[in-house]
Amino acid sequence: MRYILLLLTASVADAVHSVSVVSTNAYTCNAVSGIDIAFSPDKKKITANFPPIKLTVEAPAHGYPGGNSTVGCGGTVEFEDWAGGVRFAISDVTWHTGKLNLTKNNLLHSLRAKVEMAVEHETNTYPLHYPMIKDYSSATLLDVDINPALTNYQGIFEASAKNPRLYWSTCFNGYLANTTKITFTLGGSSSGGGTSEPGWSMDLGLVWESCYAPNETVWGQKVIKGWESCTYRETNATIKRSKALYPMLD
Ligand SMILES: *[C@@H]1O[C@H](CO)[C@@H](O)[C@H](O)[C@H]1NC(C)=O
Ligand SMILES: *[C@@H]1O[C@H](CO)[C@@H](O)[C@H](O)[C@H]1NC(C)=O
Ligand SMILES: *[C@@H]1O[C@H](CO)[C@@H](O)[C@H](O)[C@H]1NC(C)=O
Ligand SMILES: *[C@@H]1O[C@H](CO)[C@@H](O)[C@H](O)[C@H]1NC(C)=O
Ligand SMILES: *[C@@H]1O[C@H](CO)[C@@H](O)[C@H](O)[C@H]1NC(C)=O
Numbered sequence: 733m734r735y736i737l738l739l740l741t742a743s744v745a746d747a748v749h750s751v752s753v754v755s756t757n758a759y760t761c762n763a764v765s766g767i768d769i770a771f772s773p774d775k776k777k778i779t780a781n782f783p784p785i786k787l788t789v790e791a792p793a794h795g796y797p798g799g800n801s802t803v804g805c806g807g808t809v810e811f812e813d814w815a816g817g818v819r820f821a822i823s824d825v826t827w828h829t830g831k832l833n834l835t836k837n838n839l840l841h842s843l844r845a846k847v848e849m850a851v852e853h854e855t856n857t858y859p860l861h862y863p864m865i866k867d868y869s870s871a872t873l874l875d876v877d878i879n880p881a882l883t884n885y886q887g888i889f890e891a892s893a894k895n896p897r898l899y900w901s902t903c904f905n906g907y908l909a910n911t912t913k914i915t916f917t918l919g920g921s922s923s924g925g926g927t928s929e930p931g932w933s934m935d936l937g938l939v940w941e942s943c944y945a946p947n948e949t950v951w952g953q954k955v956i957k958g959w960e961s962c963t964y965r966e967t968n969a970t971i972k973r974s975k976a977l978y979p980m981l982d
Contacts, residue, residue, distance in 0.1 A: 767780065767781065767782055767805070767807035767809070767916065768780075768781040768783070769781075769807075769809050769916070775938065775940065776937065776938055777935050777936065777937055777938060778935075778936045778938060779933055779934070779935050779936070780807070780916035780918065780933060780934050780936070781933040782805045782807075782918060782931075782932050782933060783930060783931055784930050785803055785804070785805045785830075785918075785930060785931075785932050786803060786830050786927070786928045786929060786930040786931075786932070787801050787802070787803040787829070787830070787832065787920060787922065787926055787927055787928035788801060788802070788803070788927060789801045789925050789926070789927065790802060799924070799925060800921065800922065800923050800924065800925070801838070801921065801922045801923075801925055801926045801927065802919070802920065802921050802922075803918075803919065803920045803921075803928065803932060804844075804917070804918065804919035804920070805917070805918055805919075805932075806846075806915060806916065806917035806918070807915070807916055808913050808914070808915040808916075809913065809914055809915075809916070810911055810912070810913045811911075811912045811913070811914065814904035814906060814912060815904060815906060816904055816905050816906030816945045817903070817904070817905075817906075817942055817943065817944075817945045818903070818904060818940055818941070818942055818943065819900050819901045819902060819903045819904065819940070819941060819943045820900070820901050820938045820939065820940045820941075821873065821895075821898045821899060821900045821901065821938070821939050822847055822873050822874040822895050822898070822899075822936045822937065822938060823894065823895055823898065823937040823938065823939050824892060824893065824894045824895055824936075824937040825845040825874060825876060825892065825893055825895070825934050825935065825936055825937070826890060826891070826892040826934065826935040826937075827843045827845065827889075827890065827891050827892075827918070827920070827932070827933075827934050828888065828889075828890050828931075828932065828933045828934070828935070829888055829889045829890075829920070829928055829932055830888070830928035830929040830930050830931040830932055831886070831887060831888050831928060831929040831931075832882075832885055832886060832887060832888070832889055832926065832927075832928045833886055833926065833927050833928065834882060834883055834884060834885045834886070834922065834926045835884060835925070835926070836883060836884040837883075837924045837925065838883060838884075838922050838923070838924045838925050838926035839881065839882070839883045839922055839923050839924060839926075840880050840881075840882040840883070840885075840889075840920065840921075840922040840926060841879050841880075841881065841921060841922060841923055842877055842878070842879060842919070842920060842921040843877070843878050843880055843891055843919070843920050844876065844877045844878075844917070844918065844919035844920065845874060845875075845876050845893075845917070845918055845919075845934050845936075846872065846874060846875045846876075846915075846916075846917040847872070847873045847874040847875075847914060847915065847916055847917075847936060848870060848871070848872050848873065848914070848915045848917075849870060849871055849873055849901055849902070849912065849913070849914050849915075850868065850869065850870035850912075850913045850914075850915075851868075851869050851870075851902050851910065851911070851912050851913075851948075851951070851952070852866045852867070852868050852910060852911045852913075853866060853867045853910045853948075853949055854866055854910060855867055855958070865958050865959070866958075866959055867949060867955070867956070867957050867958065867959075868955070868956040868957075868959055869902070869949070869951050869952030869954065869955045869956075870952055870953065870954045871899055871901075871951070871952050871953040871954070872899065872953065873895075873899050873901065874895050874899075874936065875897075876893050876895065876896070878891060878893045898939075899953075900941075900943075902948050902949075902951040902952070903943035903944060903945050903947055903948050903951070904945065904948065905945040905946065905948040906945070916934070918932055918933075918934050920932070
């Protein structure tokens, strides 16, 4: 089974550890055993690698004729121990496909990448009592969908896109017991069929800057104050919290 590969070297994201990975789509991919997240040694890139996923032709179902092809996977990775006083944004994305087999009737018309960050802060840590109350904030750091218009092609394909809306992560304060979760989602679609071998990934170009760490909690596009530790309310639904699936790796 493959879990997380996280490269740790000197400088900014020095103290980053991943603690769990949770699939966001148990049906079309197995992110729990199939996502690798790795920072490049210089921290200018983070790679989300989905070794098992491949472009496959949709079967007909429920009156839907099928015949187009899709690939997709998402995984949420929980991190802790970020170095303090820094934040990052995603400047660009490069997709790498598995080896494609597109005939002249197949058209790869969409490659998608989405990265969302959520941070949770315990607000009643001292003295510790239950239920634990947290503040939750999240934001979309990247959300792009490009049309490579690729047809009649055999082989591995790469495409890149700039992030048109740079959005900074929270300014990390280095707290140990607060969690940072990042969800990486990759997708692709072709019309008229088309297949690939397994092995899709995306490289996310990162830019870093120093920032004012005490403002860590003043962040996010969506903010939920005071949700309880075991459940939280989002559009009035009760959602079970993801729990760590295995102990911290480092
Ligand atoms: C590519 O796909 C076409 C059409 O589905 C198929 O006939 C052909 O054998 C495939 N080629 C390879 C190398 O898999
Ligand atoms: C978690 O973050 C909050 C807000 O930044 C901070 O007050 C608290 O001390 C942190 N908790 C721990 C255990 O570090
Ligand atoms: C296949 O994709 C094409 C182009 O996106 C679309 O027009 C067509 O409706 C799709 N077919 C099915 C069965 O979804
Ligand atoms: C911290 O956040 C507050 C509230 O948004 C803002 O007024 C203040 O300027 C920020 N301080 C720094 C140093 O960024
Ligand atoms: C949540 O429930 C409250 C009270 O029942 C209601 O006023 C509100 O519109 C609901 N919000 C959503 C997003 O469904």
